[in-house]
Amino acid sequence: MASPGELVVAVFGLGWQPQLVNLAYPPCLLLPIPDLVLQLPPISGVLSLSIPAAARPVTLLTQGVVLTAFGTLATTDGFQVVAF
Numbered sequence: 001m002a003s004p005g006e007l008v009v010a011v012f013g014l015g016w017q018p019q020l021v022n023l024a025y026p027p028c029l030l031l032p033i034p035d036l037v038l039q040l041p042p043i044s045g046v047l048s049l050s051i052p053a054a055a056r057p058v059t060l061l062t063q064g065v066v067l068t069a070f071g072t073l074a075t076t077d078g079f080q081v082v083a084f
Contacts, residue, residue, distance in 0.1 A: 006067060006068055007066070009039050009040065010040055010047055011036070013060070013061045013062075014059070015033050021065070021073045022074070032061035032062060032078060057084050059081070060083070063077070
């Protein structure tokens with residue numbers, strides 16, 4: 001969970017492309033290709049995507065990225081989501 005005032009984004013991609021995003025300790029690994037980057041709402045942290053029926057089934061890879069108060073990046077675990 002991010003602290004108040006920290007920027008939190010959700011990164012969505014259609015494939016994996018591991019990248020180091022923080023070379024400081026601990027290093028952070030961004031897993032999905034950053035095809036879509038959306039800022040999460042500060043209060044709920046819930047984001048809803050509408051995927052048209054014509055685009056389904058689709059597999060999205062997602063991961064959260066936080067810009068910390070110290071100016072470094074931190075990543076969450078990566079997830080794979082399938083929309084039918």
